[in-house]
Amino acid sequence: MRVSVVAFARLRELLGFSQRSLVLPEAASVDDAWSAIAAEAPAIRELRGSTRIACNGAVVDGVRRLRDGDELSLLPPAGGG
Amino acid sequence: MNRYAVSAQALDAAAIEALVRDDAHGGMVTFAGIVRARADDGRAVRGLSYEAQAEMAVAEFEAIAREASERFGDCSIAIHHRTGDLAIGETAVVVAVACAHRGAAFDACRFAIDALKERAPIWKRESYVDGTAEWRENACGESHA
Numbered sequence: 360m361r362v363s364v365v366a367f368a369r370l371r372e373l374l375g376f377s378q379r380s381l382v383l384p385e386a387a388s389v390d391d392a393w394s395a396i397a398a399e400a401p402a403i404r405e406l407r408g409s410t411r412i413a414c415n416g417a418v419v420d421g422v423r424r425l426r427d428g429d430e431l432s433l434l435p436p437a438g439g440g
Numbered sequence: 441m442n443r444y445a446v447s448a449q450a451l452d453a454a455a456i457e458a459l460v461r462d463d464a465h466g467g468m469v470t471f472a473g474i475v476r477a478r479a480d481d482g483r484a485v486r487g488l489s490y491e492a493q494a495e496m497a498v499a500e501f502e503a504i505a506r507e508a509s510e511r512f513g514d515c516s517i518a519i520h521h522r523t524g525d526l527a528i529g530e531t532a533v534v535v536a537v538a539c540a541h542r543g544a545a546f547d548a549c550r551f552a553i554d555a556l557k558e559r560a561p562i563w564k565r566e567s568y569v570d571g572t573a574e575w576r577e578n579a580c581g582e583s584h585a
Contacts, residue, residue: 368491368563369575411561416496432493432561436577439490439497439521439562440473440533440553 360385360427362392370410370433373402383425389414390421392431409436443518444501446494446562451520451531460516465538467545471553473533475526479576484569490523490532493561497521504555508537508548515539515548521562 364381366374374396383392389412397404411418413432414425425431443459453472461468475488505517516538526532535552539545556562557578567573 365493367493367561368565371491372575413493413496413561416499432496434493434496434561435563435575437558437560437562438564438575438577439492439560440557440578 360387360425362425362428363430364392364396364433365430366433367435368438369435370403370406373406374400374433387425388421389419389423389425389431392425393421396433406435410434442498444498444505445520446492446497446523447520448522448524451522451534453531453534453536456518456520456534457536459518460536460538462516462538464514464540465516465545466540467542468536468538469542469545469549470537471533471535471549472531473553475528475530475532477528479566479568485528486567486569487528488526488532489565489567490521490526491563491565492521492523494523496561500560501556504552504559507555508552511551512544512548513539515544517548517552519552519556521556521560523562 361380361382365378371377411434414429457470479485501519509515518536521533535549537545537549564576565573566576
């Protein structure tokens with residue numbers, strides 16, 4: 360399956376993309392998607408604990424199973440206000 | 441104008457207050473977050489740049505407003521946050537809250553800005569006069585604006 364990954368702020372800079380598509384095996388989870396991205400970007404490996412990940416606009420746990428066409432947002436710790 | 445918004449346009453606090461002002465609510469409190477000339481560590485700031493997951497941020501503002509009404513009684517709330525490049529003195533965020541009385545209005549406004557800083561998917565990059573820049577995260581439970 361193919362999902363879309365959108366990265367924000369510090370993660371966008373570290374990853375070098377704001378949006379990309381990612382091909383994953385069927386039944387892959389949110390954590391599998393993170394691992395696939397982190398495999399190519401060592402600078403973010405330590406940041407999973409501080410990163411919230413949203414699937415189609417709702418924050419989800421790492422064990423959440425993905426479906427073809429899902430959009431993942433990688434959200435660093437908040438800095439608004 | 442929507443009550444909840446993330447916008448690259450300059451914020452007009454009076455226009456945002458007008459969204460919540462009505463005959464049912466006798467106490468109105470507005471919080472405005474302004475870009476300061478000095479960072480918390482004393483460095484001279486040149487400006488801020490805000491980035492947001494706008495759709496999720498607006499949904500979070502709506503959720504915060506619902507929670508405020510559950511906690512503090514019927515409140516009318518508007519929350520607007522800037523994105524893009526802001527200079528010193530510009531308004532980054534406006535939270536306008538109207539309640540029946542002042543106590544609930546102060547409490548709900550404080551709750552809303554604290555919740556926004558903790559939860560809303562908005563990020564701030566601080567640029568300094570010395571040419572450097574850093575992404576700044578909010579410390580949980582902190583009361584700095």
